[in-house]
Amino acid sequence: MTIEASGAARGRKIRLGMVGGGEGAFIGAVHRIAARIDDEYELVAGALSSTAEKAKASGLALGLDPARTYADFATMAKAESQREDGIEAVAIVTPNHVHAAAAEAFLKAGIHVICDKPMTTTLADAKRLKRLVESSGLVFGLTHNYTGYPMVRHARELIRRGQLGEIRVVQVQYAQDWLTESIETSGQKQAEWRVDPKRSGAGGCIGDVGTHAYNLAEFITGLEVESLLADLTAFGPGRTLDDNTQILLRYKNGARGMLWASQVAPGNENNLSIRVYGSKGGIEWHQEEPNHLRYTPFGQPTQIIGRGTGAALPSAARVSRVPSGHPEGYLEGFATIYTEIARAIRTHRSDSAKASKGKGKGKAGKLDPAVTFPTVEDGVKGVAFIEAAVKSSDKGGRWIKL
């Protein structure tokens, strides 16, 4: 319960704004709950919809000051940066095609950014954003929220400690079924933009969920992909973007991987799962039952390691809130990302304070090395992955270097 205890105690909450996430959206509400759980943020401003009227209504519904409910992100970035009590960070939770421009606007206004994934719709945008983040010295967090689960942290630490030996095989999947039928043609808003290349980018399923799987595999194993070969398919009648993604991966260390992402697999709710095998052992983790990790030291019985138990490694214990057997879930994992970003922002705050007291711009503060959240670098990698996979598939399924 390390995380909660340190919440409000750290001083003034971080003033947060939000772009997107108005009525009818799903992920905006998730970000808001995630921001509240550890009491690190207070939501004070928003440009919650691309429709001015909806933006207003949504702000009202959330109890925002009408003066800080904006019709568009550009106005918001400008206005907030000029207020004494302006937002310190913004959460960007729009469809993909808006991410890059919005992030740029806030970064240029000196505001930290928390951005949903995939980071941008083109690799060029992603790289530009990366340069901007670096030159600004601001905090940029990408909500690959699945990296926030305690047992994902445990898996990562197990591998870093060498307990699996040399990694040989990575099997990762992210399967859903909600696009089995073509609901985008009957007004389902979540589906509409996800199957639309203008708003999603060149990847459909691969961008929406495949990129989470890819990121999770890298996060846990610490390995980097050298090349991939993808077979993307659009099964839903009339679709142009993939709704099923099958990829072979070759890692730089010689390990081999398979990544399957699908949104047309009936019986799968949100089945993100990963298995990693090395010369000394193997692990298996399922997002839908996130509180336990299966770990098999080769030649010994499989162990069921529980979040919150004495067997949980320090990196897992750090991000756990309640005792073992009291299941933590999706929102808590998401909250961990928010909270770790908050720590970086506070470090930045105290640096700035020191800097303003002293002479000139402060150096990057010393962030607790245990703090871990996906950054703009992960964002670039994710977009590069999507582009490579689309290219591989477009060429009929050929190996592409990353």
Added chain:
Amino acid sequence: MTIEASGAARGRKIRLGMVGGGEGAFIGAVHRIAARIDDEYELVAGALSSTAEKAKASGLALGLDPARTYADFATMAKAESQREDGIEAVAIVTPNHVHAAAAEAFLKAGIHVICDKPMTTTLADAKRLKRLVESSGLVFGLTHNYTGYPMVRHARELIRRGQLGEIRVVQVQYAQDWLTESIETSGQKQAEWRVDPKRSGAGGCIGDVGTHAYNLAEFITGLEVESLLADLTAFGPGRTLDDNTQILLRYKNGARGMLWASQVAPGNENNLSIRVYGSKGGIEWHQEEPNHLRYTPFGQPTQIIGRGTGAALPSAARVSRVPSGHPEGYLEGFATIYTEIARAIRTHRSDSAKASKGKGKGKAGKLDPAVTFPTVEDGVKGVAFIEAAVKSSDKGGRWIKL
């Protein structure tokens, strides 16, 4: 995602105080997160420890105004009731023996009460509290939090709709292992008070977790127990309170039940599980994997019903925040209880407002009938259950009417 949407929109947050829950406590932090998740409350005052110094330090750590960090609950009740911006509700999260007196103090001060379970340490106290709640017209919520899980609501609705037919058999258990060894002798604070009759009351394991199991069975089945027979055992060397509880139940409709609660069962983290069988079907639910319910219409395949799916019944959908496959857990279920209590408090608020505008005291407001949270009546039942079980066991295991 019904619940979140209605959060802050309802107007001013409810001002909340807390008694207990300071440094080293576990359940206090849980209550605070639960209160935050749906944005219905703000914590503004506390008597967080029975030790004055610790109370002060804990208030500071939580960012409370030092002027509203009290050394004891009596002072707090008095002081807060006299402030214009005083707390409207208090969460009582102390060891059991403090519940009754604290609740009484706040109710008398006109402050709504959210109380941990078991409600009191004696049935006499419980009944007195019930009378006080009734005469005060205030809201009293008991945190039998497991009733907040969506699939528990689903199970209850299935049975109310008659889909299991006449209920015949109830098998409920709550197994843990953390008291397998006598950690109370080596300074573990959570263990210390739970094995101490002065602070826990006459029941050990039965009061700490057995009462949750009992409440859950009644909540889901809607049945009432007519008589029980208990065999309580203290396996840990030197213990006087039970750490293992085995009970036979006879329900008024003729159904039969078994209740097993244990804190000495290695391999069980927080294994609250229930199975209910009727003439037409059966269900099975496990708290550690709370997002799915097994339902078998007799003669047909077992169905795995997922929270958030189209198959979830309205009463489950109402209290769900994120889509299927995105696991909600313990904290979300707990938050649902807080949020439903908040609705009752808001109803009370608007009644009071009307009343003060009109002539005299308002009638009880119309609470949305779908709102469901454990009340002072459940508290009385729970304490009666504990007393009956202790009595049955003390007599060597005899049937006792409830």
Added chain:
Amino acid sequence: MTIEASGAARGRKIRLGMVGGGEGAFIGAVHRIAARIDDEYELVAGALSSTAEKAKASGLALGLDPARTYADFATMAKAESQREDGIEAVAIVTPNHVHAAAAEAFLKAGIHVICDKPMTTTLADAKRLKRLVESSGLVFGLTHNYTGYPMVRHARELIRRGQLGEIRVVQVQYAQDWLTESIETSGQKQAEWRVDPKRSGAGGCIGDVGTHAYNLAEFITGLEVESLLADLTAFGPGRTLDDNTQILLRYKNGARGMLWASQVAPGNENNLSIRVYGSKGGIEWHQEEPNHLRYTPFGQPTQIIGRGTGAALPSAARVSRVPSGHPEGYLEGFATIYTEIARAIRTHRSDSAKASKGKGKGKAGKLDPAVTFPTVEDGVKGVAFIEAAVKSSDKGGRWIKL
């Protein structure tokens, strides 16, 4: 794969007869497959039905010599005992009320007996049978087949080695759903005799499946029950025998147990499960997934121990036929009982051979101490358990010494 290898190699197969198990029966076919799996027996004679015509037809269907297809067990016992190539052992697989008389007839004819459970319908019969077995020096095996599963043997060995410490709690259940509706009134033969006290004895569900659960708990833990308290219920309209059984157990060492047996629990196919908890660890085993045992050394992660793996203890490895991950099931466990009985019969054979070469009757041969099968003693215990439970329940649920 110890067992198979030793099959035919041991010399001539054991000539087996069968009483009951003709057309329409279920358990007869199971016994026949079990007898064949390890190639220790050949079926050569039978009195397969109490109806002469059916007995004949069934013998024909199984390819028996018509001369050795008998109309009743008495004739069979006499005729076979007089043949040079007469049966050496008989399997009694009739409804319960026939067991005692049939077993007596074959024992008196010098023929080893393999008998289904419960052994008899009265305790007096059971005791008489025990005396007869003892005086005869013959082999008597009772098919509590669930003791034949490798991971049940593993569990037993774990406990004998002290790895669970002092046993404190035993939770055992045997739940089915096939009698949820009163199918006995519509001609289902398996149901008909099981709900009929004349053919089943005084116990319904408790005799049919409860006795397996009771036996399994004793087999695994090595504990003996001192007293019990039972609540037997008949939910099916018109039933006089229990179809649901709930029992509290007190073991001689102070351990406490709960036993639930039911045939009216929709969603349960053949759900025999056991959990045992001691001062140092716990185990959990489910008959429907018999190839794995959950074992938790207190304070460490739960281990999933697989049949056929290097972690399987010797007593489990001995009775395993195929490598890990190649599931063995019900028939293999049953076959193990047959094969272990065969070993006892072979030991008896070689003793008799020695004796006939020497002077007078041989002493009991030295059976490999690892050989383990339920005997007439287990039969007596099982019937005593049923009688005690019925008595306890008839008295309204009182403690009865065993």
Added chain:
Amino acid sequence: MTIEASGAARGRKIRLGMVGGGEGAFIGAVHRIAARIDDEYELVAGALSSTAEKAKASGLALGLDPARTYADFATMAKAESQREDGIEAVAIVTPNHVHAAAAEAFLKAGIHVICDKPMTTTLADAKRLKRLVESSGLVFGLTHNYTGYPMVRHARELIRRGQLGEIRVVQVQYAQDWLTESIETSGQKQAEWRVDPKRSGAGGCIGDVGTHAYNLAEFITGLEVESLLADLTAFGPGRTLDDNTQILLRYKNGARGMLWASQVAPGNENNLSIRVYGSKGGIEWHQEEPNHLRYTPFGQPTQIIGRGTGAALPSAARVSRVPSGHPEGYLEGFATIYTEIARAIRTHRSDSAKASKGKGKGKAGKLDPAVTFPTVEDGVKGVAFIEAAVKSSDKGGRWIKL
């Protein structure tokens, strides 16, 4: 329990011989048990080892007539074909490189063949064998034993009935861990020949287990692969054959598949699993828990369909022996293949009888269309699959037409 009942009743058992399967072998014992379970065969002859002495000792251990224990398969084929009571069928259970020559010898001697997989080590051999089988009119069964599981039959029937709609995605895997360490260098016989191209052929893991996965996917879905792309890897130091296999599949109907086979995945015992998704539903089946199939009609709860329950489709019920909840396993599934081959042999027998009574050679008899076992055609497909995968991988991972 259709299968057992029809066993011995069909008349004289089939006289069986065996090539391979002597001391130290694993699969020979499995074939022998499988042949016994339904009482259709009696083992009467063998060339059980390539070492004459071992062959003799193994025959003795199995109780074979020493006169029918042969030093090599060629002698055996000749001698047995000349005996009045010669074997009618032979089981070939040697390392892969012997299959083709042995099968040829017995077919030419007029003896039916039951052959282990992969059928041969080259596609040329496989095709020649196919021609020989066709011209001989004899029965040839290939022991892709996993097709014998009842719930595999259920899955196949579900798909044939159209309940999954158009098939889109196939995810199949066969993961083991026993070659994680290079045990072939320390005298483990099972490992030795499997990693040796001279005895295994060009495929290692892909031939040993990958081919089972491939066959299972075709058996269940009824789809044919149009092209594949494989990445075979040898992780074990010093290995030349693959111990890990990752393959993308494109089916003729447009469906996409992934096949993963591995023998270096710690924590996997014998994890053959398959998931199939169509436009109307999905299924999931795990070999290690073979008695249940998960079936999700899109938009409805997942159903757990149990072997032996009322929900089991006719093709599953036909090959089931015991009631639901009494787990059948690997040996029973294997026995089903043997028994279905026995039916084909009996049909052949009765045709031959008719033919010898009449004029000249009989036509192929009418086999019950429900009888299903893998044939020489499946053998050719399996070997073609292995060759294509090896070729694809050797070329660096390119698409190869099948």
